Amino acid sequence: MTAIIEAIDLKKTYFSPFRRQRTEALRGVSISVKAGETFGLIGLNGAGKTTFIKSLLSVVRFDSGALTVLGGNPENPAVRAQIGYLPERLDLPRAFSARDFLRSVGRLKGTSDVDSQAQKLLNALGLSYRSRAKIGGFSKGMRQRLGLAGALMGRPRLLVLDEPTDGIDPIGRTEIRKILQEEKKQNGTTIFLNSHLLSETERVADRIAIIAHGKVVREGALQELCIQKKCWEVTVAPGGHVPQLMTTCGFVSAGEGDHRTWKRECDDAAEMNGLIASLISKGIVFEEFFHPFERLEEVLSNSLKEHPESVPPGGVQ
Amino acid sequence: MKIFQVAYDLLKEAVARKWFLGLGVALTLAMSIIGLSLRLDVVDGVLAASRLFGDVLSTDIQSVDVALRPVFRVFSFVVFYGGLILGILVCSGFAPTIFNEGRIEHLLSLPISRFELLAGTFLGVLLLSAMGTLYGTVGLTVILGVKTGFWTCALIQSGVIATSTFGTIYMAMLVAALFVRSAPLGAAVGGVVLVAGFISCFRQELLEMMEPGFWQQTLKWGLAPFPRVHLVASLAANTAQSMDVSLWTGARQLLSQGVFSLAIFFFGWWKFEQKDF
Numbered sequence: 367m368t369a370i371i372e373a374i375d376l377k378k379t380y381f382s383p384f385r386r387q388r389t390e391a392l393r394g395v396s397i398s399v400k401a402g403e404t405f406g407l408i409g410l411n412g413a414g415k416t417t418f419i420k421s422l423l424s425v426v427r428f429d430s431g432a433l434t435v436l437g438g439n440p441e442n443p444a445v446r447a448q449i450g451y452l453p454e455r456l457d458l459p460r461a462f463s464a465r466d467f468l469r470s471v472g473r474l475k476g477t478s479d480v481d482s483q484a485q486k487l488l489n490a491l492g493l494s495y496r497s498r499a500k501i502g503g504f505s506k507g508m509r510q511r512l513g514l515a516g517a518l519m520g521r522p523r524l525l526v527l528d529e530p531t532d533g534i535d536p537i538g539r540t541e542i543r544k545i546l547q548e549e550k551k552q553n554g555t556t557i558f559l560n561s562h563l564l565s566e567t568e569r570v571a572d573r574i575a576i577i578a579h580g581k582v583v584r585e586g587a588l589q590e591l592c593i594q595k596k597c598w599e600v601t602v603a604p605g606g607h608v609p610q611l612m613t614t615c616g617f618v619s620a621g622e623g624d625h626r627t628w629k630r631e632c633d634d635a636a637e638m639n640g641l642i643a644s645l646i647s648k649g650i651v652f653e654e655f656f657h658p659f660e661r662l663e664e665v666l667s668n669s670l671k672e673h674p675e676s677v678p679p680g681g682v683q
Numbered sequence: 684m685k686i687f688q689v690a691y692d693l694l695k696e697a698v699a700r701k702w703f704l705g706l707g708v709a710l711t712l713a714m715s716i717i718g719l720s721l722r723l724d725v726v727d728g729v730l731a732a733s734r735l736f737g738d739v740l741s742t743d744i745q746s747v748d749v750a751l752r753p754v755f756r757v758f759s760f761v762v763f764y765g766g767l768i769l770g771i772l773v774c775s776g777f778a779p780t781i782f783n784e785g786r787i788e789h790l791l792s793l794p795i796s797r798f799e800l801l802a803g804t805f806l807g808v809l810l811l812s813a814m815g816t817l818y819g820t821v822g823l824t825v826i827l828g829v830k831t832g833f834w835t836c837a838l839i840q841s842g843v844i845a846t847s848t849f850g851t852i853y854m855a856m857l858v859a860a861l862f863v864r865s866a867p868l869g870a871a872v873g874g875v876v877l878v879a880g881f882i883s884c885f886r887q888e889l890l891e892m893m894e895p896g897f898w899q900q901t902l903k904w905g906l907a908p909f910p911r912v913h914l915v916a917s918l919a920a921n922t923a924q925s926m927d928v929s930l931w932t933g934a935r936q937l938l939s940q941g942v943f944s945l946a947i948f949f950f951g952w953w954k955f956e957q958k959d960f
Contacts, residue, residue: 420788420960423788423791424791425787425791425792425959425960426959427957427959443794443796444794446792446793446794447793447794449792451788451789451792453785453788453789454785455784455785456785456789457783457785457786457789458786459692459696459786461697461699461700462696462699466695470688470692471793473688474685474688474689474793474794474795476794500699513789516789526792
């Protein structure tokens with residue numbers, strides 16, 4: 367698959383007025399996002415996520431490194447015409463109606479069927495009943511939906527979403543998730559997502575990168591990242607001799623008193639097979655045998671522990 | 684051109700705001716008060732004799748356009764300075780709104796260049812001020828025409844000159860918004876350019892009143908770059924009075940404004956290109 371985003375060793379340092387203070391926002395970020403995938407960028411506050419996202423749109427100019435978006439330079443308006451962007455703190459023109467806003471975005475993007483697309487998006491995002499109302503009277507959730515509609519105008523090849531479900535109620539989040547999945551399915555849109563809501567990221571992302579203090583500390587497919595390769599979890603059939611045998615072999619009970627679910631740390635698969643074989647020979651019946659999954663929160667937390675140099679001075683927020 | 688699209692959006696947003704409607708009502712009300720309360724009569728028709736048997740009369744009988752010159756002069760100054768002050772106050776919020784966090788990122792992510800965004804914003808505000816000036820000057824022209832029977836579009840031409848000066852002042856306000864997103868600060872910058880531009884017309888007289896030295900030199904060079912606002916106001920007033928205006932003098936004054944605007948614009952553009960949002 368072709369890379370839609372190819373960032374190599376991106377660096378960006380911000381300076382305070384008169385250069386009294388410097389903040390390294392990106393310290394050599396390399397990320398590759400393939401066509402049609404949903405890529406999630408996660409990290410702590412101030413890790414450099416938004417700076418990276420803004421670099422993708424040339425809203426922020428990086429100091430060094432190389433960046434290709436949709437095969438071109440994002441400085442080029444023709445490249446940006448194929449990107450839909452929803453910023454983190456969206457400030458919409460309050461005097462515009464929802465329809466006016468989408469028309470304006472459509473015209474600036476050079477979309478041919480502005481009106482019909484605007485209507486479709488308003489319907490899809492549940493805003494058609496307020497299409498002529500001024501944005502100033504919209505709730506935060508409605509503005510967020512409208513911002514997403516603006517990002518979807520012109521059928522972009524790449525959607526860059528910075529906290530897309532911020533301020534949206536749980537039902538609204540489900541609807542937005544559906545819309546994004548449909549967009550991906552129907553148009554093959556690549557989605558680049560930054561969200562603090564890790565449970566949301568877990569649900570939609572195919573691949574994830576964890577960024578900390580301006581560096582990518584882990585990157586990979588969601589399953590790959592969340593699987594605990596050193597840990598084994600087994601479920602066994604109940605029996606009076608089970609607890610004693612299992613604890614003898616180094617297993618720790620993971621269930622709540624039923625002695626059916628057990629865990630054990632083990633790096634070597636061959637060693638684990640030997641243990642299981644010996645337990646089977648002693649009459650233990652194994653029902654399940656797998657690597658347990660970690661929640662994304664745990665993955666993030668563990669990654670930061672593994673890379674203490676990536677945690678900014680002052681510690682984890 | 685995306686510049687026109689940006690300008691169109693700005694105009695549309697301004698027109699959709701309630702205060703814009705309020706401004707239109709206030710302007711109409713002000714003109715109605717002038718129309719109803721101004722006592723202005725032209726006696727003896729459009730043209731009275733100015734010579735009798737070849738001799739110039741030592742009377743105050745004069746042609747109506749000459750008689751009305753002081754009136755047009757006053758109206759021109761009111762439109763010029765009143766329009767500038769009103770424009771500075773009314774338009775100070777546009778650029779900070781556009782450069783607001785969450786708005787500018789969205790705009791810059793769209794396929795428009797920073798040059799187009801800056802130039803489009805300027806054009807939009809200039810068109811807005813031109814609309815306001817046109818409304819005001821056409822209204823005053825009609826009032827004066829109805830009251831005196833003398834019809835001229837000189838006041839409208841004078842309004843065009845006033846708009847060009849507002850463009851110069853607004854350029855400084857727009858560029859200031861790139862540094863600090865604040866409407867009061869934008870208005871303050873506009874006020875400084877207006878006052879400094881006014882004082883710069885009397886620079887020579889002021890310098891003669893000062894002791895030679897550091898402060899005199901500071902004032903001399905400090906005021907040097909500012910457009911000569913009062914000279915342009917006088918040019919507008921002369922145009923409104925239908926007096927002969929030297930083309931060269933007029934062009935030079937407007938050109939100096941244009942150079943100031945362009946210098947500020949290119950500096951702002953350069954700064955905008957460097958800036959991260």
